Amino acid sequence: MKELFQIALSAIWSNKMRSLLTMLGIIIGISSVVTIVSIGDGTKASMNDQLSNLSGNNFQVYMNYRLDSEVFEKAMITTEDIAALQTKFQDETIEISPESSVSGELVGNLEQPGATFSGASSGTLKMAKATIVEGRDLLDEERANKKNVVVVGERLAKDLFSGKSAIGQTLFLQMDDTSTGFQVVGVYTQKDKRTDSYGGFIPIETAQKILNQTYYGSLTIYPAEGQSIDVLSTRIVKFLESRHDAEGQDFYKVFSPEAAMATVNDILGKVTLLIAAIAGIALLVGGIGVMNIMLVSVTERIREIGIRKAIGAKRHHIMIQFLIESVLLTLTGGIIGAALGMGLAAIACSLMKVPRVVSMDAILYASAFSIAIGLFFGIYPANQAAKLSPIEALRHE
């Protein structure tokens, strides 16, 4: 076996240029597959990162906005509904918070003054993974009294108050033709800084007062540890429907980041697979190149095969000798291709600003795949060589 290896190695080595050109097909094929799969993985990781930053483990139940207006009234989620939900699903949830927010334009010297202040109940900031960096959180007393106070995002504080402390300052939000003033009590920072508009938290009661509404369009539910989002969301929707006499009437819908993530992953996976399959065609062409060169190699060495057979080489000896040669060609090409592909992926990922996922799998698969290509495309030429009769091979000039 070791000897057969040496024979194959010396055959490759004595035709360096030809071997390199043959490998090139495999190198191009493998490197493009590895590049594409790595970029796909990186994109997926970055998307998942954004989605999980955005929300973590939670889901939304919201009113179906396509309902007719008279039914819409009937479907509205009330404070009583929320209280009932909180009691009923006490053990299955960490937090059930209604959603309500006010949007408008900040008064001041800002390039893009658009801002959204979310209505917050007691646990909202914590659940949104927002941490106070200056000042304090909203107080229960401020919520109860529907005070116009706000905890603003770091960026907003910096841009609006140009470096001075924001605490105690008053900012104005222009909505339609009224302008409402809010006193800043705190500044928060959020792990995810990708949101485009300025953000802030005001007491949810204040938001409801400003919007002049008593119902809520949507709820965010944070399930307790080990709860299935699927099961819990269905139960909550059923519960709400029964409270509104609307069993099976499609009053409420569910959005879960987890499901969204699954959809995104699914689509990305399919796209990656498709492009990788196209790159795989390059591999196929490379494999055919290997087969072609192996056939040439066999033809050139018919006499050698004859000599080997004349002194006692069996069919499998010749077969293995040529298979090792083709596998060495493709495996070397595959390893070079994988290295090249990872290099290209690193460059592409840094240009696209997605995290680089170094997948050991890619290298393993690339190696395994190139071995398979070597075997698959080498078997025919090797068999052509191995089945020659010694006398016919010796007569060959």
Place this chain on the structure above:
Amino acid sequence: MIQLEKLTKVYEQGEIRVEALKEIDLHVKEGDFMAIMGPSGSGKSTLMNVLGCLDQATEGAYRIDGTHVEELTENELADVRNQKIGFIFQSFNLLPKLNAQQNVELPMIYSGKSARERSQRAEKALAQVGLGDRGKHRPAEMSGGQCQRVAIARALATDPAILLADEPTGNLDSKSTEEILRLFEELHEEGRTIVMVTHESDVAKHCSRVIVIKDGEIVDDYRNKEGKRI
């Protein structure tokens, strides 16, 4: 040692049908040094190729060392070529990229000998043919006579029952021819069984037994009384 009964070999190429060997009966005894003579195209090489298990007879029986060759599978034939037969060609048939030592080791690779045993045996065989100091040389770096000796060393390496040589001196000058023939004589004296094709009666005089083939048939078969030297 070797027993042929009504051995026939027919080459068929489309319309053309050549009967290269016609019902040959032949018995080669252990320790024989046999010359096969005959004009060109008489079937000498065909006979050697069949004896060497490189080619198979169309009809008839061939026994070597008690083994019925026509019953053997492809792999068993390879084993016979590897272990029972040492074949020496007119054109040496060495592998050009391997040096003398590696060429001699080659048959032992296929019989699965360890690297150490291979190199020991190869060194011994090379020493026996007088090339103990040429192990590292490639065929291109040696004379025809030296190449043929490497080929003989390769044939000897597996310690075969019989040496078959098809015009081993056909490509050599008279001095090298002389040396090679002397080598065969030495091997014969050691007790090796040798069958050698030649068309020069000078060469045949070295042998203990001569058969003459013509048109695929044995037409003469005699023993040399005057011995082995010219």
